[in-house]
Amino acid sequence: MAIAFQSATDKWVKCLSGTGTIRAVAVSATEISNHLADRHNLTPTGRKALAEAIVAGLILSSYCKSGEKVNLNIQSSGWSHQTIIDANSTGEVRGYVLERAPADIQLARNIGPWGIGLLSVLRTKHDDAQPYIGTVPLLTGHLAKDLTFYWLQSEQVNSAVGIEVFMENDRITIAEGFLIQAMPGATEADISLIEEHLKKLHHFDSSSEIRSTPTRLLSYLLENQSFQLLEEQPLSLKCPCSLDRVKRSLTLIGVEELESMLAENKDFEIDCDFCSETYVFSPVMLGELLREMK
Ligand SMILES: [Zn+2]
Missing domain, CATH: 3.90.1280.10 (HSP33 redox switch-like)
Known part of the structure; x- marks a missing residue:
């Protein structure tokens, strides 16, 4: 096995609201993102892209059933030609970014750094069941926004997704993200409450207390709601190559x-x-x- 790196700090935390109508996961993947970016010898831009994609892949795999895995494949006109992330239900992840030379990146106004293209998610089950693939266009060039569209389009679930990567001196200081989903029975009030919090989240900087752990982030996002922590999963880099x-x-x-x-x-x-x-x-x-x- 080529790499097996268990992070002491990175994890995902999953919870369910007291009413059972909202579920959420928060992911912190700072250490594994830096570790893999070092191995791939990426530029600062490539590091940022890799970290965003790792967080996205882990958010996707956090709701996999036991034994399932996901393959996130982003083909885009922005900072990478192609980015692939494999992640599974036990928090193991691997992946790579094929960077595009900065001089070759030409993005239309109002398009985020990923540019336009395609985002595919392949879910593979442990048994021989048919894998499921969902593909949506990358429209905004912002991974979190385009993933929100993925859940709506492919799985008909109303979701709020956030992915934040902060850098300092070419190192990733924070790679985190969250997914909040309205389950059947969620009220309009439940959803608008969360949307209000999401708007405020962007006013905090990387040093904010709420970013210190996934649990704190969840407490903030689901403020005024009782919720139950369901799972805390440590994360690791693992590649089965040999x-x-x-x-x-x-x-x-x-x-x-x-x-x-x-x-x-x-x-x-x-x-x-x-x-x-x-x-x-x-x-x-x-x-x-x-x-x-x-
Ligand atoms: Zn490998």
Whole structure:
């Protein structure tokens, strides 16, 4: 296994309102975002994009059933060509950002940094059940807003989503987010109360007390409502890549290509896209692989 990094501080916290009509999750993923961004050697912009996408992926996976996982795929005209995040119901995440050169980014006025494009969410179940894919257009270029549209469009659920990433000296100081959803039976009053809080949230800066933990953020968002904490899940980076898996993918490029690699008589390095682990193949290893294939 290439990476397995358990954060001591990052987690998601889920709760349900006393009336049972509103559910919410708050995610804090600062440490794992920095750790993965370091491994991928991203620019400050790439770090910010990765952190936003990690928070989004974890929000999506937090409501997965046991054994399910999600794959968030963002193809866009803004700060990344493509961003992929895998996350599962136990808070494990991995992913990458293919950055676009700043000179190549041309966004229309009022469009957020992600630009326009497509946002897809693939949900895979543990058993052999058919995976479910939901795709919506990226319209605003703001991930949280476009995700709100995703829940409405794909799952017909009224939601409020927030994602905030703060940077200081090219490091992520806060990567957090939340999802609040109206369950069947929620009243207009429930929903408008939350909307009022959301508006106020933007007036707080990164040093605000309410941002210090996911539980505090939830208390703030659901102020004046009794709510019950349902789950606190520590988060980790985990990539299941291995030398064997890379070997298997190498066999797909075919005997001819491998033979020409072998003819160069040098080491080849292959990096895992998801975690940047490097696997080195010596001429001896390539020779063995070829013998196995023939
Ligand atoms: Zn990997």
